[in-house]
Each structure stands twice: as structure tokens, then as C-alpha cells.
Amino acid sequence: MAFAAPSFFTLANQRDVLMANMPVLIAALGMTLIVLTGQIDISIGSQFAICSVAAGLAAKSGLPLPAVALAVLLSGALLGAINGALVAWARIPSIVVTLAAMVALRDALRWATQGAWVQELPRSFQWLGLTLSAFQMVTAGIAAILFAGAAWGLRNMPAGRAVYAVGSNENTARLAGIDAARVTFWAFTAAGALTACAALLNSARFNQIPSNAGLGMELRVIAAVVVGGTAIRGGRGTVVGTLLGVILLGAIGPALTFLGISAYWEKAIQGAIILMAVATEAWPSQARTWEDGLVRDYN
Amino acid sequence: MSTLLLRATGITKTFAGVRALHAASFDLEPWEVHALVGENGAGKSTLIRIITGAETPDAGLLQVEGRVVTDHRPKVSKSLGIAAIYQQPALFPDLSVAENIALALETGGLVARHEGTWRKVDWRARNQRARELLEQVGAAIDPDRPASSLSLPEQQLVEISKAIGAKARILIMDEPTASLTESEVERLFRLIAAFRAEGRGIVYISHRLEEIFSIADRITVLRDGETVGTQYKNQITKEEVIRQMAGRELSAAFPKPRVPVGEIALEVRRLSNKRAGLSHISLHVRCGEILGLAGLLGAGRTELAETIFGLTPADSGEVLVRGKPVRIASPSQAIGYGIGYVPEDRRRHGVVIEMPIASNVSLASLRAVAPAGLIDRKAERELALRYMGQLRIRAESVQSSAGTLSGGNQQKVALARWLATGPAVLILNEPAQGVDVASKQEIHKLMVDLAGRGMAIVMISSELPEIIAMSDRIVVMRAGRIRGELSNHVSNQETTPEKILSLALGHE
Numbered sequence: 001m002a003f004a005a006p007s008f009f010t011l012a013n014q015r016d017v018l019m020a021n022m023p024v025l026i027a028a029l030g031m032t033l034i035v036l037t038g039q040i041d042i043s044i045g046s047q048f049a050i051c052s053v054a055a056g057l058a059a060k061s062g063l064p065l066p067a068v069a070l071a072v073l074l075s076g077a078l079l080g081a082i083n084g085a086l087v088a089w090a091r092i093p094s095i096v097v098t099l100a101a102m103v104a105l106r107d108a109l110r111w112a113t114q115g116a117w118v119q120e121l122p123r124s125f126q127w128l129g130l131t132l133s134a135f136q137m138v139t140a141g142i143a144a145i146l147f148a149g150a151a152w153g154l155r156n157m158p159a160g161r162a163v164y165a166v167g168s169n170e171n172t173a174r175l176a177g178i179d180a181a182r183v184t185f186w187a188f189t190a191a192g193a194l195t196a197c198a199a200l201l202n203s204a205r206f207n208q209i210p211s212n213a214g215l216g217m218e219l220r221v222i223a224a225v226v227v228g229g230t231a232i233r234g235g236r237g238t239v240v241g242t243l244l245g246v247i248l249l250g251a252i253g254p255a256l257t258f259l260g261i262s263a264y265w266e267k268a269i270q271g272a273i274i275l276m277a278v279a280t281e282a283w284p285s286q287a288r289t290w291e292d293g294l295v296r297d298y299n
Numbered sequence: 300m301s302t303l304l305l306r307a308t309g310i311t312k313t314f315a316g317v318r319a320l321h322a323a324s325f326d327l328e329p330w331e332v333h334a335l336v337g338e339n340g341a342g343k344s345t346l347i348r349i350i351t352g353a354e355t356p357d358a359g360l361l362q363v364e365g366r367v368v369t370d371h372r373p374k375v376s377k378s379l380g381i382a383a384i385y386q387q388p389a390l391f392p393d394l395s396v397a398e399n400i401a402l403a404l405e406t407g408g409l410v411a412r413h414e415g416t417w418r419k420v421d422w423r424a425r426n427q428r429a430r431e432l433l434e435q436v437g438a439a440i441d442p443d444r445p446a447s448s449l450s451l452p453e454q455q456l457v458e459i460s461k462a463i464g465a466k467a468r469i470l471i472m473d474e475p476t477a478s479l480t481e482s483e484v485e486r487l488f489r490l491i492a493a494f495r496a497e498g499r500g501i502v503y504i505s506h507r508l509e510e511i512f513s514i515a516d517r518i519t520v521l522r523d524g525e526t527v528g529t530q531y532k533n534q535i536t537k538e539e540v541i542r543q544m545a546g547r548e549l550s551a552a553f554p555k556p557r558v559p560v561g562e563i564a565l566e567v568r569r570l571s572n573k574r575a576g577l578s579h580i581s582l583h584v585r586c587g588e589i590l591g592l593a594g595l596l597g598a599g600r601t602e603l604a605e606t607i608f609g610l611t612p613a614d615s616g617e618v619l620v621r622g623k624p625v626r627i628a629s630p631s632q633a634i635g636y637g638i639g640y641v642p643e644d645r646r647r648h649g650v651v652i653e654m655p656i657a658s659n660v661s662l663a664s665l666r667a668v669a670p671a672g673l674i675d676r677k678a679e680r681e682l683a684l685r686y687m688g689q690l691r692i693r694a695e696s697v698q699s700s701a702g703t704l705s706g707g708n709q710q711k712v713a714l715a716r717w718l719a720t721g722p723a724v725l726i727l728n729e730p731a732q733g734v735d736v737a738s739k740q741e742i743h744k745l746m747v748d749l750a751g752r753g754m755a756i757v758m759i760s761s762e763l764p765e766i767i768a769m770s771d772r773i774v775v776m777r778a779g780r781i782r783g784e785l786s787n788h789v790s791n792q793e794t795t796p797e798k799i800l801s802l803a804l805g806h807e
Contacts, residue, residue, distance in 0.1 A: 156676075157674065164653075165654070165658075165662060168653045172648055175642055177631035
């Protein structure tokens, strides 16, 4: 790659790749939390769409920017909380809950908007009323803060430890006094708010908001988390891995363009990388179950 | 003498630089029960894994009925008539008993290939076959029941049926009695005797020396991957076996607690929990006292512990901590009231195997190592180091993941977690189940020390000698109720295994 297209590695290009993927990164931070607790949320594309449209409508209604941001974050948190409550307390498998949510939210939005895009956004909304480069700085800054906060919190806060404990062994976590349901609920809620944040920053990049925003986003986000080495069964993984996953998957498309390869290959290569990631995860874990028989014996 | 069923000579196996077996030898005759003993880490499981084809030895010779085994695969081992029954039965929980048995007989290339993978399943034949096999092992189990509905002893019987159905001549039983009550053990022993009488050979692995001396013909001791020796049962004493296992002198008896008993630390009055099948439980435990909770499997002992601990909150009744009535609706509340609970089945409930020892130890006392809402890694490390030293947890470092530890050490990690919460009352569920002799003694000694320092201990145990030796008082449960209480002073000879059993069984 470095030889074939050296300009790919220029700073400007790297920045473009990173900027385009900021929303994915922010949403993927939330997904990392959910996957670490041993759950999954496939409705975040729909959540993203609702939050995007909500951001546009709030901005058009003339609310000041902080109020718009707050409203969007709260609506994202609420959507996440509904999923979280159904998984945590109603004990419905997360794949079922969020599959239903994915369809229901998407169709509700389609019905509400009649497929119309949000247009004629106030000038103060685009780029959050900043210049393009200032807006990019702000976006990157927010993403960096959220990333650092998630990395640091997972490592250093009891709540972070609880996330890993619940994902690794819910029984033991419960016996140790950790309220596993609450941990699950808050992971979904936090992920909802993060998705909303991603939607807000993404909407501000353009002057109109499509009502089908975030279509297929759940795939990109979950793929980034898995490629980043987070165990799909929970309990193991880091947000640093997720960051690398986002960068790797996000770089494929632009890299192909630079190499002059048809963009149709992007999905195929993405798929291959995901398959590899899951396979390498499956191998050591299989080794571990083999070891289970041994550990008693060769300490 | 007829040909040996099994002969392993000079078996050596190394895992990632760790020597699990070093020139170990073992043999098995027909019409024999041959016990294999050794501390955890001695190499028993590795030897079994090699015999069953799960591992390939680095060096050494394995012969089955005189033929040298060159192809080390589970399939080959199975076709040679070797079957293993593990401590934790490995049934498919969502399939019926008949299907589980059928799968064991049909897969692995034994039948499937030529009968065809796509042919229609002959359900009647399957059920019939399962019924016959279950009858043969004396199990009254409906073959249509899903495996998940079976109790542990029933699952074990299904495993044995599978082995018999596969026409195994060599049966390997790894800690088969670990979760059985005395009567179930007796039934198993009758079965083993019957197999021996048919000319089969049984490799019997257990930590319970009483059992070994009652059932085995020969005893082989493994230590640090080497065979220390093989003797006929009547040529060796228990003390000698323990000495060989440990490589050092150890007293075979449990330490006997002698501690002054203080005020009542925990009392429950007429506690009922319909969902858990408990009704009107009243009991108390005093500071410095070890209360034994005896009963058969399913008597409601674990359910009682979980109810007191807030995992399955009670419907009615009172709980008093130091005389004050409290309401415990969750484990975190129980921890707040100074109650600790070390569950049975450490792999499922005790430790988080992915997590390092340090995180496992601090898991129930995160607030203590995170005073300002942040985990103080140094404090956490020190906490773990302290307990690693105190409980003599053998591991490379506090960062080693709990999954790499032996059973005894995992149990100590689970114990450390609860000691770190500084409990006034500690409920221990089968604290020494399936751990090696040395760890068991260390755990018992620790319990005595803790009681000596004023902790109130409730010990659930299915092992009668353990419960009699350790407890100041014994409460016996049956079918969700308390059926009797026995005081257990040294001067008092009223407490006998027979007495406990008759209360537990309900024909006093």
C-alpha cells in the first residue's frame, strides 16, 4: 500500500478518513459497552436516523444549539433505555429486542416523515455555526474526549469493572453484589446517548438530513467492534481495539480508490476482515475450552 | 493373569513449557477397579486425556489390550472401548435422554457413516435402546425427558449408560461422587462392582480416600507428573497414600475447631420462599461458631443460602443481623450487612475465569479499593497479594487469569473475594468440593482461624465426615424444611453419620 500509493498516507488524507468515520467511532464506543456486557444492539442505525431527524427538526424550530444537543442526546438515551429495560428486566434476548426496535423505529420514522428529508436547516446549525475547520476540530475533540473517557472509565471505574464482570460471568457478578440488570440497562442507555451524539455531529456536516440516515450503520459499527478484538460473547475487549477497528474498516474504501480498484470490492474486503477477526477470536477461545480440562491439572 | 486392558508406560507430556507428565506409568487389568490419586496438578487429568485420545503424548507407549495405540484421537480411543465419565457430565441440555444416548452411540464414525446421515431417525428404536441401557444401570429415567431437566446424579447415570451402550471395556470415572449424596454414592458403587464382575476395568479418580479404600483393588499415586507407586489396597494405609501424594507428612484428619462462641450474628425466623421451595426455616449462627448445614442434594440448602443472601428474596419471615431485623433483597444489601457467600460450582459462580486474580479478589469490595470512585490499582494489587499470601494461592502473579489456576486455587480466590469484604457471617457452599487434599486442609484450617477470630460460619457440605469434623452444630434439611439439629461438642457423642442421614432421609 505504502509503495503503491504513497499519497494515501498523507496527513490530509488520513484526516479525511478519520473525519468521515467520527460518527461511526462515537457510536462504536457505545456498541463496545453493549458487546462487553454480552449483549448486542442492532437497532442503532434506526436510533441514528431518529436522532438525526430529531436534530434537524429541533434546529429548525429555532431552539438554541445547546438545547438542540440536549434534546437529541436525551432522545437517544431514551431509545437506548427502552431497549436496555427490555433486555435487562424483561429478560428478552437483546438480538430479539433490538431487531424489533430496528424495524419498528425505522418504520415509525418513515411514517412520521413520509420519507421527506429535513431541509432548509438554519445556517447556525450547519457546522454548528462554526467554520468547517473549527467544526472538524470540535468533532474530533468531542470524539477524543468520549474515547478517552470510555477507555479510562472502563479501566479505572468500578462501573467499568462491573461491565467486564457481567459480560464474563453474570452469575459471579450478581453474587458479588453487582446489579447485572442495572449494568446492562445503563450500557444500552449510554450507547443510545452516544449514538445520538454521533447523529448530531453527522447531521451538522450537511445542509439537509435524509430520513433514511444511518442505514446499515449497525453493521459498520458492530464490525468495527468485533474487528477491534472485543469478544462477541462479552467480557473481553477494549475501546482502543474499537478505534483500530473503525480506522481499519474505514480505510478500506479510500484505499481502494487510491489504488484504482473498483469500490465494489470494499464490502468483500470488509467481510473478509470481519471473518478473520471472528475466526481469530474463536480459535483462542476454543483453545481455552480445551484448556479447561487441563487447567485443573497443570498449575 | 489375562492380558492387561490398558498399559501406559513412560508417558511424557509438556504444555507450553510446563511439564504435566514425566515418564508416568499406569496399567489396568480386567475385573479391576484401579484408583488414580494425586493432588490437583499431579497430572491425573492429563493422563486421562491421553488415554481418551484428547491429547497426544510427547513420549511414551500406550497399549490397549496388548495393541499399541499410535493414532491418538478421541474417535480411535472410543472404538477401542474406552469411555470416560467426567465430574461435570457433558450432555446436550436441549436434547432428550434418548437422543443423547443415541448420539453417543451413532456419531464418531461408529455407525453414522454406513447407516447414512440423512436416513430417517428410528425414534422407537432409539427410545427402546435408551430404555434398555438405563435399565441396565438401574436408572428410572424417562428417555423422553430433556437432559437439562436431569439432576446431576441422573446425568451421570445417563453418561454411564452411554459408556455401556458404546460397549466400553475401560471405564474412566473422574470424581464421579463429587456431587452425590451418600445413598447415590452407594448406588454408584454397586454399579461399579457389577461392571467389574463383567470383566470391565474401571479407572477411578477421586479425592475421597475413604471411597477409594472401599472400592478400589489397586491404587496408583501420581505426584508432579510422575508415578510414585502402585499398590494393592491391603498393602497400603490411607496415611501412606496421603504421604505419597503430598510428598510430606500431613495429618489425615480434619482440624477440630475449639473456639469460644459469642452472640448471635445471624438469625432467620420462619423464613419461607415458595419459588425456592423453602418453608418456615428458623436457624441462627453465633460469632465464632461453625454451623453445618447438612442434607441430601435438593434438600434446599443452596436455595436457603441464596435466599438469605438476597439472590432469591424470601416471601415471608424475618432475618436478623446481630439482633436487628433487616430486609435483604439483593446480594449487595447482604454484603452491606456483613454477609458473604462462597457458592458451590466455582467455575459457574465462584470465579470469573477471564479476569486476573486481582480483579477477582476485589470484585465484591470494589468500593474499598475505589474510595474516590476510582479503582486504586495499587491498593487492589496489595489486597490480592495479601490474600494470595494468607490463603497460599499458588499462581505466577496477581495478574494471572483465574482460569489458569487449579480447582483448589480457584476456590481460594473465591474465598479471598469474600474475606476481602470483611464479613461477619460467611456462608460456604461445599467449600472443599473437588479440591486436592492439601488445599482442602488449608481451607478447613482457614475456617477454624476465621471462626477463632469471631466470624460466624455456615457451612453447607454433602460430605458427612467433613460436616461432623468441622461443625459446632449441625442443622439437617430435607425437602425445604429443617428436620433436626444436632449439637456437636467433643464431649457429645450423639452426632453420628447415621443420625444425620436418617434425618436427611426422613426415616428416623
